[in-house]
Amino acid sequence: MYWNERYECMPEAELQELQLERLQATVRRAFFDVPFYRRAFQEIGLEPGDIKSLDDLQRLPFTTKQDLRDNYPYGMFAVPMSEIVRIHSSSGTTGKPTVVGYTRHDIDVWSELMARALVCGGATRHDIIQNAYGYGLFTGGLGIHYGSERLGASVIPISGGNTKRQVMIMKDYGSTVLTCTPSYALHIAEVMAEMGIKPEEIKLRCGIFGAEPWSESMRQEIEKRLGISAVDIYGLSEVIGPGVGIECQEKNGLHIFADHFLIEIIDPVTGKQLPPGQRGELVITSLTKEALPVIRYRTRDITSLIPGPCPCGRTHPRVARFTGRTDDMLIIRGVNVFPSQVESVLLEMGGTEPHYLLIVDRQGSLDTLEIKVEVSETLFSDKVRRLEDLEKRLRHELESTLGISVKVTLVEPKSIQRSEGKAVRVIDKRKI
Structure with a gap:
């Protein structure tokens, strides 16, 4: 039931004492080893x-994603590069990604947290875990992988895509746990049905899904189609990666591993802490990270603290399912997409006007992104071949920048509705 019962079920007073000790050490490390924090x-x-005291946390300044970008690539690191054994990064919103580093100790802590998360989500050392999160600079794949190995389970590092092969391996190798985005889990279920394979013909029994928002109804749909128990996992690269929090089998909020992360819910406008039950922005302070300590990191994710103990026995705080973000970021098939990324590509390419519209939809279980772009007056009256060439080049650049497939639709000048106030850049048709 627990991977590390001593810490997961630690009495509140003892936990707070540990948090204060680790917070003080983190603040010292940040002050003396990171010029940004010292300033x-x-x-x-x-x-x-x-x-x-823990109440003094509110005296510390916030950290934002922009701070990490401004100190690109290694300016936020608290150790020399000779101690960095792993580098991950985000895709970046305007060409500058957020870069995160790990010492050997950080990797060890991350593996421990992921082993905890997997057990909390229903996995055991006897499981065969099919890891369909992406491997590479994205933290999802390797985070789950190292945690699975620490747990002692068998891990299949299949990564994402090639869905028919996913189903074949799932059936032939006897996979019992699936890890991927929830939308991809639904897509796997659809392909499985198309291949004539029923849930009872596979050994899958649970799924650990994250990297994008999903609803309770989507959980029920996944559980019904795959015949499994599905739980939500949470993490972000800037803090450590997946393994910051996860649902237990009660499925009533995500447990945040509070011996490694100190959390607050704040009013996103005033920055003031909010009481349990009140929705606001999640703020995280790392307590054990060596390479990249983060203090009061504003995640932009909207949630609330769930009051009271969990029947599972874990004493760490729980947060409600995330309902949105305070910025304009979209999460499409597990990838962070900002309208500003599209804008930068259009401005660099030429041949278009700076007016565009992102239309996000869901076909079956997979998210789609269509980008409508106004072409310039001169080009619109030109040959069809030139328009086709522009569309092809735009699609290539956008897919390269965003990291996902997109549909580009060129529209005539002045056809996208203007706004006197803030421009409407996104139409999200998904029902999640």
Whole structure:
């Protein structure tokens, strides 16, 4: 039931004592080893010795994704590169990704957290885990992989795509746990049905799904089609990757591993802490990260603290399912997409006007992205071949920048509705 019962079920007073000790160590490391944090502390007249209780957390400055971009690539690291054994990064919104580093100790901690998460989600050392998260700079695939090995389970590092092969391997290899995005899990179920394979013909019994928002109704659909128990997992590269939090079998909120992460829910406008039950923005402070300590990191994810203990026995705080974000980021097939990425490509390419519309939809179980782009007056009256060439080049550049497949539709000048206020850049038709 537990991977590390001592820490997962730690009494509240003991947990808070551990958190304070680790918070003070993190603040010292950030102050002395990261110039960005030293400047930020000095600007408000704060020194590491001023943090004497967990309540003093509110005195510390926030960290944002922009801070990581401004210090690209390694400016936020607290250790020399000779101690960095792994580098991951995001896709980047305007060509500059957020870069995260790990020491050997960080990888060890991450593996431990992922083993905890897998057990919390229903996996055991006797399972065969089919890991269909993407491997590479994205933290999902390798995070699950190392956690599976730490657990002692058998892991199949299949990554995403090639869905018929996924189904064949699932059936032939006897996979018992599936890890991927929820939309891809539904797609696997659809392909499985097309291949004439019924849920009872495979050994799958549980799924651990994340990297994109999904609803309770989508959970029920996945569970019905695959004949499994499905749980939600949460993480973000800037903090460590997957394994920050996960649902247990009660499926009533995600447990945040509070011996490694200190969380707050704040009002996104005022920055003030909110009480349990009130929705706001999740803020995370890392407590054990060596290479990249983050202090009061604004995730932009909207949730609330769930009051009261969980019947599973874990004493760490729980947060409700995430309902959205405070910025304009879209999550499409597990990939972060910003309208500003599209804008930068259009401005660099030429031949178009700076007016565009992102239309997100869901066909079957997979998200689709169509980008409508106004072409310039001169090009619109030109030969069809030139328009086709522009569409092809745009699609190639956008797919290269975004990291997902897109449909590009060229439309005539002035056909996209204008706004006197904030421009409407996104129409999201998904029902999640």
